[in-house]
Structure formats: C-alpha cells, structure tokens
Amino acid sequence: MSDESKFSNIQNPRTGPVAGGSSLLIGMILVTLVLMFLGAVYFDRHSGWFSKQVYGPYASVNQLEEYQPKSGVAAAAAQGKRVYETVCGICHGPDGLGKPGQAPALAGSEWVVTKGFHRVAMIPLAGLNGSLQVAGKDWNLSMAPMGAALSDADLAAVLTYIRNSWGNQGSPVTTEDIKSIRASMGGRPQPLNGSQLKSMSE
Amino acid sequence: MTVNEKTDNNFGGASVPASRLVSSLAPPIDASLCVPLLALFGGAALWLVAGSVLALIAAIKFHAPGFLADCPVLTYGRVQPAADDALLYGFCIPAGLGVVLWLFVRLGQLPLRGAMVPVVAANLWHFGVFIGLAAILAGDSTGHAWLEFPRAGSVVMFFAYLLLALWATMNFAGRRERALYPSHWFLVAALFWFPWIYSTANLFLVAWPVRGVVQAIIGWWFANNLVFIWLALVGIGTAFYFLPKYAGRPLQSYYLALYAFWMLILFGTWCGIPQGSPVPAWLPTLSAFAAVMVLVPVLAIAVVMWQTVRGGEKCAGLGGPYCFIRFGLVAFLLSSLMLIAMACPKISLITQFTWFGPAQIQLQLYGFFAMTMFGAIYHLLPGVVGFAWPFPKLARLQFWLSMIGIVLFVVPLAIGGVVQGMKLHDGMVFLGANQAALLWFRISTTGLLLVVLGNLLFALNIFALTAVWKLALAKNIIACVKPALETIPAPASLRGEEEVKA
Amino acid sequence: MKNGFYVFLAAFVALGGSWLGFVYGPVHQLGGAGETAVLNSADTYPLQRPGDATLGLQVYRANGCAACHTEQVRQTGTACNVVLMDGGKNPVAVTNLISSLILTNLTKEDADKVSDKITAAGGKSETHIIATGPDITRGWGMRQGVAEDYLYDQPVQLGGLRAGPDLSNIGVRDPDANWQLTHLYAPSVVVKGSTMPPFRYLFELRQTGPAPSPDALQFPKEFTLPAGYEVVPTPEARQLAAYLLSLRANAPLYSAPISP
Numbered sequence: 001m002s003d004e005s006k007f008s009n010i011q012n013p014r015t016g017p018v019a020g021g022s023s024l025l026i027g028m029i030l031v032t033l034v035l036m037f038l039g040a041v042y043f044d045r046h047s048g049w050f051s052k053q054v055y056g057p058y059a060s061v062n063q064l065e066e067y068q069p070k071s072g073v074a075a076a077a078a079q080g081k082r083v084y085e086t087v088c089g090i091c092h093g094p095d096g097l098g099k100p101g102q103a104p105a106l107a108g109s110e111w112v113v114t115k116g117f118h119r120v121a122m123i124p125l126a127g128l129n130g131s132l133q134v135a136g137k138d139w140n141l142s143m144a145p146m147g148a149a150l151s152d153a154d155l156a157a158v159l160t161y162i163r164n165s166w167g168n169q170g171s172p173v174t175t176e177d178i179k180s181i182r183a184s185m186g187g188r189p190q191p192l193n194g195s196q197l198k199s200m201s202e
Numbered sequence: 203m204t205v206n207e208k209t210d211n212n213f214g215g216a217s218v219p220a221s222r223l224v225s226s227l228a229p230p231i232d233a234s235l236c237v238p239l240l241a242l243f244g245g246a247a248l249w250l251v252a253g254s255v256l257a258l259i260a261a262i263k264f265h266a267p268g269f270l271a272d273c274p275v276l277t278y279g280r281v282q283p284a285a286d287d288a289l290l291y292g293f294c295i296p297a298g299l300g301v302v303l304w305l306f307v308r309l310g311q312l313p314l315r316g317a318m319v320p321v322v323a324a325n326l327w328h329f330g331v332f333i334g335l336a337a338i339l340a341g342d343s344t345g346h347a348w349l350e351f352p353r354a355g356s357v358v359m360f361f362a363y364l365l366l367a368l369w370a371t372m373n374f375a376g377r378r379e380r381a382l383y384p385s386h387w388f389l390v391a392a393l394f395w396f397p398w399i400y401s402t403a404n405l406f407l408v409a410w411p412v413r414g415v416v417q418a419i420i421g422w423w424f425a426n427n428l429v430f431i432w433l434a435l436v437g438i439g440t441a442f443y444f445l446p447k448y449a450g451r452p453l454q455s456y457y458l459a460l461y462a463f464w465m466l467i468l469f470g471t472w473c474g475i476p477q478g479s480p481v482p483a484w485l486p487t488l489s490a491f492a493a494v495m496v497l498v499p500v501l502a503i504a505v506v507m508w509q510t511v512r513g514g515e516k517c518a519g520l521g522g523p524y525c526f527i528r529f530g531l532v533a534f535l536l537s538s539l540m541l542i543a544m545a546c547p548k549i550s551l552i553t554q555f556t557w558f559g560p561a562q563i564q565l566q567l568y569g570f571f572a573m574t575m576f577g578a579i580y581h582l583l584p585g586v587v588g589f590a591w592p593f594p595k596l597a598r599l600q601f602w603l604s605m606i607g608i609v610l611f612v613v614p615l616a617i618g619g620v621v622q623g624m625k626l627h628d629g630m631v632f633l634g635a636n637q638a639a640l641l642w643f644r645i646s647t648t649g650l651l652l653v654v655l656g657n658l659l660f661a662l663n664i665f666a667l668t669a670v671w672k673l674a675l676a677k678n679i680i681a682c683v684k685p686a687l688e689t690i691p692a693p694a695s696l697r698g699e700e701e702v703k704a
Numbered sequence: 705m706k707n708g709f710y711v712f713l714a715a716f717v718a719l720g721g722s723w724l725g726f727v728y729g730p731v732h733q734l735g736g737a738g739e740t741a742v743l744n745s746a747d748t749y750p751l752q753r754p755g756d757a758t759l760g761l762q763v764y765r766a767n768g769c770a771a772c773h774t775e776q777v778r779q780t781g782t783a784c785n786v787v788l789m790d791g792g793k794n795p796v797a798v799t800n801l802i803s804s805l806i807l808t809n810l811t812k813e814d815a816d817k818v819s820d821k822i823t824a825a826g827g828k829s830e831t832h833i834i835a836t837g838p839d840i841t842r843g844w845g846m847r848q849g850v851a852e853d854y855l856y857d858q859p860v861q862l863g864g865l866r867a868g869p870d871l872s873n874i875g876v877r878d879p880d881a882n883w884q885l886t887h888l889y890a891p892s893v894v895v896k897g898s899t900m901p902p903f904r905y906l907f908e909l910r911q912t913g914p915a916p917s918p919d920a921l922q923f924p925k926e927f928t929l930p931a932g933y934e935v936v937p938t939p940e941a942r943q944l945a946a947y948l949l950s951l952r953a954n955a956p957l958y959s960a961p962i963s964p
Contacts, residue, residue, distance in 0.1 A: 024505055025457050032465065032498045039491035047487040052733045053959045054483050056848055057781045057837075066812050067782050069743065069833045069956070069963040079745055082964050086952065090879055153746040175746075264867075264899055267892065271901040278901055279768020341766035345859035374708060382708070390708055391715035398719055402727055407859070414737060415851040416730045417860045423726040427719070467718035472725065478778040479862070480849030482733070488725065551838075555774055555866040627838050632869050633897050640899070 080161025083154045087146055088124075088162070096166040103143070104134040107166035116202035117173045120159060121147070121181050127191035142191065152178040232586045234313035235304055238320035239586055240668050242300035243579055245328035247661040249292020250572070252335075254654045256285035261647045264640070275339045283350045284338045289567055290348065290429065291359065292331045295396075296324065297575040298436040299366050302389045304582050305443055306370055309386065310377025314369065323365035330358030344408050346417065348425040356404050360397065367393045384459040388439030391467060392432055399427045415481055426474025429563065430541065433571045434466060434534065438503060440578050441531050445507060448524040449514025454506060462502035469495035473541065477550040486547075493545030500538045507531050521601035526577025529605055533569030537562055540616070552627050557639060558619030561612045561646075568653065569608045576604065576660060583667060589674070592666040596659045603656035610649025618642025740852050743956040744964070752856050753950045760947025763940045765859060767903070774863035775872045775951065779848030779960070780837035783808075784815035792826035801825050809836075832963040843877065844870045845953060847960040853953045868900055875951040884945040885937050886921050893927040906941040909933055 048054025051061050058064045085094065091103035098105035106112050111134060114120050124147025131140040147155045156175045163170030192200070260282040262269050270276045307314055314320070334355030337343065343350040351359070370393055374386070403424035406412050412420065446453045453459060472492030475485045511528065540562040543549050553559065580597055584590050591597055622639035626632065739748040753761070764770070786807045791798045805818055815831045822829040834840075835847045849872055854860045863871075878884060883894065889907050891900035912920075912934045919942075920934040929935065937945070956962045 025461060028458070028461055028498060028502055028505075031501070032495070035495055035498065039494055043487055043491055047484040048482065050482075050484045050733075052482045052851075055480070055850055055959050056478055056483055056486075057779055058483065064959070064961070067784075067833050068958070068961045069831070079964055082954070085876070086879075151746055263901055267899050267901040269901075272904055274767075274905045277767055277903070277905075279771040282771045283768055343765065343768065345765035345770065345861060347770075347864060382711070386708070387711050387714075390711045391718075394712060394715045395719060398723070402723065406727065406731070411858055412731055412735050414734065414855045414857065415853075415860055415862075416734050417858075418854070418862045419730045419734075420727055423722065427722070464714065467715060468721075471718055471722035475726070476864075478776075478780075478848075480776045480851060480853060481730075482851070485726070485730070551778075551780065554778075555864065557865070559864060626842075626866075629838065629841060632842065632866075633895070636867070636899065637897060 079154070080157035080159070081165075083150065083158040084161050087150070088158065091143075096162065096168075101141075103141070104132075104137065104139050106162050107168060109134050111197070112162055113168050113170045114202040115171075117159065117171070117177050118181060119197065119200045119202050120163070121155065121173065121178060122189075122192065122200065123197070124148070124150075124155065124159075125181065125185065126189040128193070128197070129191040130193035132194040132197065145189075145191070148188070152182065231307060231311060231313045232304070232582075233588065234315070234317055235307055235586050236317075236588075236671070238303065238314065238317050238324060239300045239583065240671065241321045241324035242296045242303075242327075243583065243664055244668055245324065245331075246293045246296040246300070247657075247664040249288045249296075249328070249331060250657045251654075251661045253285050253288030253292055254650070254657045256281050256288060258647075258650055258654055260285055261643075261650050264643055265647065274341070280339050280341065280343065283343060283347070284335050286348070286563075286567075287338065287350055288331070288335055289572070291334070291351070292328075294433060294567060294571050294575070295363075296327055297579065298392070298433070298440075298571070299363070299370070301440050301575060301578045301582070302393065302436060303366070303370050303373070304578075304586065305385055305389060305440065306373050306377070308582075309379060309383050309443075310374060311379045312373055312377050314373055316369070320366055320369050323362045323369075327359055327362035327366070330355045330362060333358065346403075346407050346421045348428065349403050349407060349421060353404070353408060356400070356408070360400055360404070363396060363400070367397065383443070384453060384456065384463070385439040385443045387460070387463045388435045388442070391463075392435035392439065395427065395432050395435065399424050399432075418479070419475065419481055419485060422474040422476070422479075427471055429566060430473060431467065431470050433566065434470065434538075437530065437534060437571045437574045438462075438466075440574055441527050441534075442506070444523065444527045444578060444581065445510050445531070446514075448527070449511050451510055451514040454509035458502050458506050462499045462506065465495070465502065466499035470499065473545060476554060477545065477547045478554065490545050490547065493542045496538065496542055500535060500542075503531075504535050521598035523577040523581040525601055525605075526573050526580065529601075530570050530574035530577065533565055533573065533608075537565040537570055540565065552623035553619060554623070556619035556623040556626075557615045557643065558623065561615035561619060564615075565608070565612045568604075569612060573604060573608070576600070579664075583664075587667060587671045589667060589670050591663055592670060593659075593663050597663055600656045600659040600663075603652050603659065607649045607652030607654075607656055611646045611653060612649070614642040614645040614649070618646070734851050737851060737855060739855070740957055740959075743958065743961060747955070749955045749957060750852055750855055754946065756943045756946035757950035758856075758947075760943035760945070760950075761857060761861070763906075763944040764861060764947055767944075770861040770863040772863075772865060772867035772900070773869070773871045774866050775854075775870065776849040776862050777839045777845035777847070777870060777872050777953070778837055779835045779840060781835075782961075783834055783836050784810045784812055785832045785834060786810065786815050786818045786822070787830050787832055788822065788827060789830050790828035792828060794826045798822065798825050798827035801827075833961055835960070835962055839870065845873045847954065847956065847962045849953060850957060850959045852957060852959075868898075871948065871951055872953045873951060875949045876954060879949060881945045881949060882922050884948050885941060886923055888941060888944065889921060889935055890923070890927060893924060903941075906938055906944070908936045908938060910936060 046059055048058065048060055054061055054064055058067070088106075092098055092106050093103075096105060096107040111123065112120055123143070125145055127145035128141075128143040130142075131138065133139070147158075150158070152175045156173045156178045159173040159178075162168065163173070259270065259276060260278055263271075263278045263281075274280075303314065303320065330351070332355075334351030337352045337355060338350050342352050344352055349356075371390075374390065403420060406420050407417050411417060442453055442459060469492045473489050473496060475481065475489035477486045477490060479486060507528075540558070544553050544559065544562065580591070618639040618641070621642065622635050625635035625638055739750065741747070742749045752758075786805075788798065788802055801821065805821065806814075807818065810818065812831075819829050819831055837848070839845060840847075853872065854862075874884075878887075885907075887894040888903045890902055891898040892902075907921075909929070910933065912932055916934055917936050919936050921937070923929070923935075954964075956964050
C-alpha cells in the first residue's frame with residue numbers, strides 16, 4: 001500500500017511525489033463509524049427529533065408534556081403576584097407596606113379589603129388624585145391608572161393577590177367581575193378624588 | 203525546485219543571493235505576483251498591528267476600567283470586536299488569499315495574468331476593512347459577532363473577494379501542471395466557501411433580517427464556517443505544501459489527507475451552535491454530534507503531520523518559516539481539541555461564557571492561522587519580490603516573540619476561564635468568580651504585549667521589503683528613461699546660442 | 705480527486721448540507737414565529753418593547769454591551785416540589801406523613817407518587833414545577849431562555865461572554881431606573897469590585913440650576929459630586945435604562961414550563 005510507484009501519476013515537479021496509501025486509513029474509517037453510531041444514539045436521546053418546542057434539558061415532547069404545571073387557585077394567586085411585582089410593587093413596595101411620599105400601604109388598607117370588588121377595581125382602572133386618608137394616615141398624591149393597560153385576567157389576579165396577602169383577608173376577584181366593570185365604564189374615566197371614592201359603592 | 207533540494211530555514215532565500223539586485227532575478231512565474239502580494243500583505247501587516255494594539259487597549263481596560271473610558275470611540279464594547287475583526291478580516295483573510303494565489307501559481311506553473319485586477323481588489327478589500335472598523339468604533343456595528351461591519355464595508359469586501367477568487371480560479375483552471383496536489387483541494391474549497399457564507403450571513407442578518415433567535419443561529423453557523431472551517435482549509439492546505447518541502451519528504455499520505463479533507467468539510471461545517479443556547483434542542487445536539495466527529499479529521503491531520511515530519515529533516519530551532527508552520531499545526535490540533543471539548547454538554551456547562559472561549563478563538567486565529575501565514579510569507583515573498591528580507595534576524599526574533607506571546611496569552615486565559623466556570627458552577631457569587639479569573643487575565647495580558655511586539659517586527663520587515671522593491675523599481679525606471687532623454691535634441695533657441703558662441 | 709470540478713462539488717455538497725440544516729431549516733421552522741400563550745393565563749408573550757426600550761436596544765448594540773453581558777439563561781433540569789395545600793379531615797395524620805417524605809427536588813414520577821400518598825391520607829397537595837441549574841440558582845431567571853424571548857429584538861444580542869452578569873431578567877432584579885443609570889455612570893461605586901467601565905459619556909455633568917433637575921441621578925452616600933453639580937442622563941442613557949428595565953423573561957411557556 002505504500003508503493004509510491006503506483007501513484008506516480010500524482011507526481012508534481014513542484015512538490016515531488018506524494019506517498020500513496022496508509023494502513024491507518026482503515027483504522028480511521030472504523031473510528032469514524034463508531035463515533036457516528038454513538039452520535040446517532042446521542043441525537044436520538046437529546047434532540048427532541050426536530051421539534052421546535054423541545055429545548056435543552058427536555059428529551060422529547062412527551063417529557064415536556066409531563067412537566068406542564070396544572071392550573072389551580074395557587075396558579076392564579078401566583079400570577080397575581082407576578083403582575084404585582086412588575087406593576088404595583090415599585091411604588092407600593094414588595095411587601096405591600098407602601099413607601100412614604102410615593103404610595104400608601106396596601107396591607108391593612110380599608111380601601112383594599114372591602115366586601116365588594118367594585119371600588120377596589122376602580123382605583124387602578126381610573127387612577128386617583130388629591131387627598132385621601134388611608135389607615136389613619138393622610139395622603140395627597142396622584143396615582144396613574146396602572147390597571148388600565150392590564151388584561152381582565154391580570155387585573156383580577158392582582159386584585160385577588162393584594163386582597164389575600166400580608167394579612168389581608170378578602171374575597172377573590174374574578175375575570176368576569178373585571179369584564180363587567182369595564183363594560184359599565186364606557187370611555188376613559190377621570191382620576192377619582194377622595195370624596196368621589198368615599199361616596200362610591202363597594 | 204525538486205523536493206530534494208534543501209529548503210533554507212534560515213531566511214537566506216535559497217534561490218536569491220543576499221546582495222540587493224534588480225528584481226529581474228525573481229523567477230518570472232513568481233514575479234507576476236509581485237504587486238498583488240505586496241498589496242495584500244502590506245495592508246494585512248497594517249491591520250495586524252492595528253488589531254493587536256486595539257486588543258491591548260481592550261485588555262488594559264480590564265485591569266483599569268477607567269482607562270480611556272470617557273472616549274466613546276474606545277469603549278470596550280467597540281474596541282474588542284474591532285480588534286477581533288481587524289485580525290480576522292484585516293490580516294487573516296487577505297494573507298490567506300495571497301498565499302492561495304502564490305500556491306496556485308507555484309503548483310500550476312502558470313503566471314498570474316492581468317495582475318492589475320488583483321491589486322485593485324486587494325486595495326478594495328483593505329478599504330472595506332477600514333470602513334468597517336471605523337463604523338464599529340463610531341457605534342455603527344451591526345451587533346452580530348464576527349459580522350460587525352455594516353453594509354458599506356461588507357459589500358466592498360465581498361466584491362473584492364469575488365475578484366480575487368475569480369482570478370485565482372482562472373489561474374487554477376488554466377494551470378500547466380494538471381495534477382492536483384492535496385493542497386489544491388483545501389484551497390479550492392476555501393475559495394468557494396467564503397462568498398456563500400458571507401453573502402448568506404449579510405443577507406439574512408443585516409439586509410433583510412430574519413426574526414428573533416434565527417439571527418443568532420445563522421450568526422453561529424457563519425462564525426463557525428469562517429473562523430473554524432475557512433481558516434482550517436487555507437491553513438492546512440498551506441501546511442500540507444510547506445511541511446513536505448521543509449521535511450524533505452513526501453506528504454504522508456495521499457489518502458489520509460483526502461480523508462481528512464472530506465471529514466473536515468462534511469462534519470466541521472455543522473459545529474457552532476453552543477450547548478444550552480435558547481434554541482430548540484435539535485440544533486445544539488447536531489453541533490455536539492458534529493464536534494465529536496471532527497475528532498476524525500483532526501486525528502488524520504495529526505497523523506499526516508507526524509508521519510511527514512518524523513522521518514525528515516530535523517528543525518534546527520532557528521525560528522525560520524519551518525518553525526512557524528510546525529507551531530501553527532500544533533496550535534491547530536490544540537485549538538480544535540478545545541473546540542470539541544467546548545461542544546460537550548457537561549464541559550460546556552463550565553466553560554461556556556468564560557474566558558475559555560476567547561482563548562480558543564485566539565489560539566485558532568493567531569496561534570494557528572497567523573503563525574502559518576507568517577511562515578508562508580517569510581518563505582515566499584523574497585522569491586516573488588526578488589530581494590531578501592531586510593532584517594532576517596528580526597524575523598527570527600519575531601518567531602520567539604509571537605510563539606511565547608501567544609502561549610502566554612492563551613494558556614493562562616484558558617485556565618482562568620476554567621477557574622471562573624468552576625466557581626460559577628459551584629454557586630459562588632458572580633463577582634467572586636470574576637475576581638478569581640482576573641489574576642490569570644493579568645498574566646495573559648503580558649502575552650498580548652509580546653504578540654504586539656512580534657507583529658510590529660513582521661510589519662517592519664514587510665514595509666522595509668516593499669520600500670526596497672519600490673526603490674529598485676524607481677532606479678530601474680530612471681535607468682531606462684535616462685538614455686532616452688539624452689537622445690532628445692536640445693531646443694532650437696539653445697542650439698542657436700551655442701552656434702553664436704562657437 | 706483528479707479534477708477541480710470534483711473538489712468544487714465536494715465543497716458544494718458539504719456546505720449545502722449545513723446551509724440546509726442551519727440556515728434554511730431554522731428559518732423555515734422559527735422564522736415565522738409569533739407570540740405564544742403564557743401558561744395558565746390569557747396573556748400572550750412576548751409583548752413588544754415600549755418605544756424607548758426599542759431605541760435602547762440600539763444604544764446597547766452601538767456600545768457593544770453584548771461583549772461582556774449575555775442575555776440567555778441556561779437550565780440543566782426541571783424538578784418538582786410538592787406543597788401541602790389542605791390538611792383535610794385528618795391534619796395530624798397528614799402532617800406526620802409529610803414529615804417522613806421528601807417533598808422538594810423530585811422528578812415528576814416521584815412527585816406524583818408523593819402526591820398520591822397525600823391524597824390517600826385525605827390531604828390536598830399541589831405540584832410546583834421549578835427549573836434547576838446554576839443560572840437559575842443564582843437568581844438570573846426562573847426558566848431558560850427560549851426563542852420567544854427574542855422575537856421582537858433586532859438585532860438579537862445574546863452575547864457570548866459573561867464578564868458581567870446575565871441580563872435576561874435585569875428588569876425584574878433591578879427595576880429601578882435610577883439604579884440602572886447610576887450603575888452606568890459609576891459602576892464601581894454602585895457595585896463594589898466591578899470591572900465595568902464607566903459610561904460617563906452617556907451623561908451630562910452640569911451645574912445645578914435654581915432647583916435640582918428631576919432627572920438628576922441620586923447617587924449612594926459614598927459618592928459625592930463636586931458642590932453644585934448634578935448628573936443628568938442624555939436621551940441615549942434613558943433609552944438604554946428603559947431597555948434594561950424591559951428585560952424580563954419569566955413568563956411560563958409551553959417550551960419552558962414552570963409554576964409561576
């Protein structure tokens with residue numbers, strides 16, 4: 001196999017002859033085949049077979065299906081917590097205790113823990129302006145209608161969350177409740193002031 | 203030159219006397235390449251130095267974050283990509299194309315016709331790189347790794363490459379020696395490779411961007427095919443020509459080299475998608491599969507190198523072109539092994555997003571490709587230009603500076619990356635892991651300093667050789683024009699004065 | 705190979721294969737992607753970034769922030785935690801039962817078994833799905849990054865090196881615009897030992913007028929400006945801060961399921 005004369009037709013005066021074959025080639029081919037087999041097994045186990053939904057640690061669509069969380073009351077409250085942290089918590093605090101000069105506490109607030117859901121939902125939907133007393137403290141700030149941009153489900157979830165956290169004990173608010181309030185609202189409401197809020201039904 | 207002729211590893215230039223004579227001593231076939239190669243290599247040397255200086259500035263910013271921080275042009279996020287692109291597009295590709303042209307002309311025994319076109323193309327390429335680097339520093343980078351040049355630069359570079367590749371292909375098609383040498387496979391494939399990947403990447407990422415994470419996928423495909431495959435094709439093709447020459451032995455062996463070529467292009471092109479990336483699992487899995495398969499061509503190339511070098515001439519360790527090429531091949535093997543390691547999911551969990559990645563890239567770009575190009579250029583340019591290197595001792599010094607520099611740069615950086623990765627994996631606070639890596643980073647910056655010095659020496663030699671050639675050319679022109687001037691009769695008025703005087 | 709044409713053919717086949725696999729394939733599969741539904745919610749994900757944040761992405765790109773920061777969270781596994789919701793009629797027995805069981809870091813199978821045991825004892829339990837991995841443990845995200853997270857980004861800035869922390873969820877970790885801006889102005893003051901360069905050229909150091917500007921940065925106590933001076937962000941700095949605050953990737957999705 002190393003008979004150079006066999007390959008004299010590849011002799012190039014610029015470079016001279018190139019040696020012909022090599023017994024190592026058979027070994028290389030064997031190594032290639034073994035690696036290809038191992039690689040195919042690896043692909044079968046980890047690729048999810050070209051599914052566009054199977055990522056990283058999941059091996060197949062079946063496994064992905066198994067790990068889908070089931071919905072439930074806890075899921076809704078957790079969704080509300082997520083909305084709270086991204087929308088409300090910046091001003092009202094991650095623990096609902098509020099920040100002086102920025103926003104009153106929601107924990108123990110009489111405006112949050114109400115029997116009905118109407119008034120507590122109108123606050124994020126319409127916004128607030130002017131002086132208001134919350135849990136014995138006087139506040140004179142304005143709140144933008146932070147809930148106007150939220151979906152019905154999200155607003156219901158976050159209201160449920162604040163009514164049931166930090167010691168608050170309130171009834172949950174459902175998506176239908178928010179839908180009905182929005183339907184009755186008509187156009188964009190003006191921000192409410194303290195007296196309007198007090199006279200509103202719960 | 204037959205293979206049995208001893209090739210001088212000592213920069214003497216075996217076929218060229220040391221005295222500085224007119225360029226007619228260059229073999230006419232090689233001489234046709236003179237101006238294109240000087241244009242390509244001259245610009246490449248410039249970008250090499252610029253790139254390493256930019257890299258040094260970027261590295262210093264890690265030791266002193268406030269260093270030049272108020273200058274938006276030199277902020278780290280612009281200087282680091284600019285340094286990488288200057289090395290890859292400014293030095294590696296034009297140097298590679300120049301060596302490809304020389305190898306085609308040499309192996310095919312056909313002089314380069316119409317050499318003006320490659321000269322124009324070379325200058326266009328360097329102009330495009332200039333626009334691209336200026337754009338990055340000005341804040342106009344495209345935001346894609348290894349593709350930061352905006353349209354203005356990349357279109358110019360694309361057409362410049364097409365011209366050069368066309369001229370090389372025409373020379374290859376018309377060659378007198380019809381037999382294909384193993385280097386031909388690698389180099390022909392490389393000529394074809396770049397336009398496809400470059401145009402695809404620019405069309406899908408910059409011109410009509412695809413949506414979302416597909417940009418990253420195509421970006422990874424492009425980067426792998428350029429930084430790994432294209433450089434490997436040109437570098438290994440070059441090494442397969444020079445190794446047998448210097449070892450004084452035929453390449454061992456034809457079929458192994460062919461196998462290495464096939465396996466490299468078949469599997470190497472599928473590497474690139476990092477493990478754990480936010481893409482569907484089949485993509486990183488395919489890349490991991492391909493990376494393990496790349497062990498085969500790496501092994502084959504290692505065997506070819508070992509068998510060719512083993513029985514041949516011993517290298518005297520003088521720091522000549524043979525030393526550059528052999529170091530480059532060893533660096534190729536090491537950097538490919540690092541690449542394969544990084545593609546294994548368990549290892550990638552530790553090395554990903556650490557300094558291990560940049561270490562591997564620099565070993566590939568500089569340790570393998572740039573060093574191979576240095577060796578090739580030091581060998582071929584005197585024969586093309588017709589003059590010996592003006593500073594052969596500095597060229598030998600450059601070998602030591604570049605070799606020690608790149609080793610000192612890559613090894614601590616890689617270790618630092620592994621240290622950083624392991625600490626992060628164990629749950630250490632992020633800053634603590636970074637601090638642990640910083641010590642290794644400091645050591646690697648000293649390596650970078652040596653690399654900068656080596657690059658300066660290389661540029662010095664190239665520019666000095668160009669100056670010598672230009673001076674000789676000017677002298678030649680004057681020598682030709684002078685007798686012609688003397689035969690022109692003096693103007694009538696002067697002749698009249700002379701007659702009156704007489 | 706004897707012929708240049710065959711070399712060209714070989715290169716064409718090899719590169720064509722990977723082009724089909726890694727360019728045509730993903731464009732076909734993911735290129736037309738749209739928003740997906742968030743698990744257990746009526747919302748879709750992702751939301752378009754607000755205007756300032758989209759401009760901020762261009763500032764992020766122009767300054768090469770992706771050279772040091774990544775925007776991809778990795779996940780190495782998924783685990784289940786079983787949580788007792790209700791003791792039922794026999795709370796003491798149920799409490800005794802769960803004190804003998806492992807409730808955290810279970811596989812789905814084991815979690816189902818535990819859940820069945822609790823139900824058999826009369827209690828009510830819920831299985832929470834959590835992602836696991838060093839990035840998750842470090843608090844860089846609640847789940848791994850998926851294609852939907854980058855749907856509206858042009859260009860996608862995944863990053864490749866973590867010289868600085870991952871930023872996929874920086875809008876959740878540090879939602880305060882003032883913190884982001886002060887960190888950009890003087891990183892080593894806000895984060896001790898940081899190697900991030902100060903981006904002072906994105907700000908304006910100017911003399912305070914009759915009243916401090918509402919945009920002026922509030923620095924920590926240790927950092928004092930010269931008397932009578934304030935630092936005001938330029939529009940670019942504000943856009944960049946808006947972009948950073950918009951970086952949130954925690955929504956549970958079908959491809960990356962977690963219990964919120």
